[in-house]
Amino acid sequence: MLVTPVYIICSASPQVGKTLIARLLSEFLLLKNGTVLSFDINLKEPSLLDYLPAITETADVMDTYGKMQLVDRLILNDGVAKVIDLGFHAFDEFFKMCGEIDFVSEAILHNVVPIIMFVADLDRVSARAHEMLRRQVPPRILITVHNEFVVRGELFETMGRGRLLRFAALPVFLSTYIRRFGLSFTGYLRHEKDSSTELHQWIRRSYTVFRDLELSVIPQCSF
Template structure:
């Protein structure tokens, strides 16, 4: 049985390019599958909702109702890939909730595969949060994103040697271009006939990395039929 992937793009640090990564993942999924669903848990403007309003819903983890509204569609195996743009303000509460409700075990039972894309920062909170995720997330599902535009130096020592996806830094004028609310990565690939442009190559390279990541993570999963699932534990809280 093919599982439903959930991409959780997260970081405890602001200004690391998290929403940029979420946009790339969403547009890749739309191009590959024709459909996707995304959830914007962010306080910053502009956010994923501004870029992809036709597939994005706002969400929060402030109270039990908000958590249920976010988690219920995530745990539903409908083969529509999900993307969460998790704001840094909600990082701790989200993963605390995941641990409390046994989210990772629940996903296995329900044929759902989380893929955690941890966007690295340069401060202490970044590697401390990464160490926390290492204890909570299966190794194959936890991936470091090194956005070279936001993190100019090397990765923190604690992250060296782990599975890393590097997003090359664009020149400032191209970064300004892709940050426009009207810009579409897939639209650019379709409209720009010159494949040799720097931006064309950058988008294709990143799409290829996302494709290879999905094949690697999803290929590791082995699903067996289970008994019918009851209501998840967060409904009992």
């Protein structure tokens, strides 16, 4: 049976590497499947639309019309994986909407698998937001993301109890390099002849993380 994954990359805090994760995931899905549709819900630059304009649309969840348009696209079981880069300013409104319409159950009825990827930080806002998601989202589809470039130490204990993905920190000069507009992670893999470079290995590890996530989450969701 055809199943469509919808990845919601989110955080209640700014500057945690959320758009970086969304970029990586979008490029991985494009490489793997040949197609992907990404949605940019951000107010501030840089955003996903700046990095991947060919596969990204803007979306709005601050009014009823924008919410209806987005939800209609997300529950469409068309076989095209979706990636949402959800800005921190829209975090509360988006998940309030999800609770009101029981988005997870509605998606499952349409053979769509929502996967919530919460990019964590070490502040009270992030802790409260994560606890809210734990109450609202089934454990099998709530993934906590530990971006080690931003959070150098351990996450809150409660964040480590569920599913956790870790992305290793890059050196500062490489972290600056990958923020350049026009840089393609897949393009780097294809054109960099030396596969032993730190960035090459980091991208490959990141893609492997996404592959393993997809294989582990979707088979658990029976419809």
